[in-house]
Amino acid sequence: MQSGSSSIVSRVPLRGVGVASIIALAAAAPLALPNAFLQFVATLTMMYIALAMSWNIMGGLTGYVSLGHSFFFGVGAYFTGLTAVRFGISPFVTALAAGLFVAVLAAGIGFVALRVRGASFVIVTLALVYIGGLTAQAWRGLTGGSTGFTVPSPPSTALGPHLLFYYVFLALFLVILALTWWLRRSKFGLGLVAIREDEDKAEMLGINTMLYKLVAFTLSATFVGIGGGLYGHWRLILYPVFVFSIVFGVSMILSSLLGGLRSLWGPALGAVLFIPGSYYLLTSYPQVHVLLTGLLLGAVVLVLPDGIIPSVRQRLSRFGAQEASI
Secondary structure (H helix, E strand, C coil), X not given: CHHHHHHHHHHHHHXXXXXXXXXXXXXXXXXXXXXXXXXXXXXXXXXXXHHHHHHHHHHXXXXXCCCCHHHHHHHHHHHHHHHHHHXXXXXXXXXXXXXXXXXXXHHHHHHHHCCCCHHHHHHHHHHHHHHHHHHHHHXXXXXXXXXXXXXXXXXXXXXXXXXXXXXXXXXXXXXXXXXXXXXXXXXXHHHHHHHHHCHHHHHHCCCCHHHHHHHHHHXXXXXXXXXXXXXXXXXXXXXXXXXXXXXXXXXXXXXXXXXXXXXXXXXXXXXXXXXXXXXXXXXXXXXXXXXXXXHHHHHXXXXXXXXXXXXXXXXXXXXXXXXXXX
């Protein structure tokens, strides 16, 4: 009994050391990049790590696939951009305010959208993206219409614009990581998993499935809204067609699927592989990069259907069981 408990205790500090090492590596890595383009790709990757982790609070824990998170991303970007232009408030303050605004908006939308399931929910959330883009184009007095508008530059630092936002997105990721870690171990998180596995049975067990889904949806959208707000100040120019693009939502989903929906680190690993990989294909094979990206992702899904981390973990456990039986 003592040996078993001591092995568990020994794994805890080792896991902590591993997490600290990953964070230290993530903090140090961009400083070694030789040019602005690689710094841009690194910052974009860190942004998608945070976005994929945020999306996974809803998609991974409850099993509800939302394409509408591009809408919350765009709302966050426009909220921070407009408040900066009209009131001159710091982007890092307005990004947090954008998160609160998106939270209220997501709670209202989720109250309606979460009454449907499966493909119907996907279609409803997809419609949000188009509604957001069309509204931003039509509301010219507020948003500048299809021509968009320029956002004030953030305060200059020795890091430069790319690395400054890299570390801001890194901080956002760490907050989302801590929240996800807690959710997966909480009673609330267990309720979300029960909804994912069998929502009808979860209701029979007394779980208020609507409330659980609504809270998860709101939390997920809030952090995506904050990410959108930071993105708006990083890129400085906001266009409705670009900011309310389905590409943001699809990239969140693909990153999560690639790394593993049901894994804590899966969305982060997926973004680390998917975003730089897609940019490499875009710059090296611009005419066929979409085809190549699709083929590579399809191959990974066929070989590792549950995502990289869960599939590798399953195969290692099988290998260990086979060795133990010999």
